[in-house]
Amino acid sequence: MADGQWYEQPGAVFAAAVGGLVVVAVIVFAVVQTSRHSTAPSGTDLPTTTTTTTITTRTTTTTTTTTTTATTTPETSSSEPPPAETTRDTSALTDTSTSTSTGTTTMSNPYSTTTPPIAGAS
DSSP states (O other): OOOOOOGGHHHHHHHHHHHHHHHHHHHHHHHHHHHHHHHTTTTOOOOOOOOOOOOOOOEEEEEEEEEEEEEOOOOOOOOOOOOOOOOOOOOOEEEEHHHHHHEEEEETTTTTOOOOOTTTTO
C-alpha cells in the first residue's frame, strides 16, 4: 500500500471535494425551489411597492463688493511758506467708487433615476 493514511491519498481528497460541491449544489437547489413555491398566508395583503424620485436643486448666490478710494493731496512748493492750519473740505478731492457683481450658480442631481410604472397599478 502507498505511504500515508487513506484520507491523505489523492483519490480520497478528490472524492471529498466532489462530494462537498454536490452538497452545496443540492442546498442551493432546495432553497431556490422553496422560494419559488412559497406563497403569502391567506387573508393578508401584500404591500405595493412605490418608488419616489426626489430631485434636489441647490442655488448658491455669490456677491462680491469692491470699494476703491483715491485721495488727492495738493502739491506744495518749497518757495512758499507752509499753509496755515485751516480746516478744508476735502470731500471734493476724494474719489470713491463701488462696484458690485452678483453671480448665480445652480446645481442639480445628474444621477436622478426614473422607474416605469408597475403594469396594472392605478
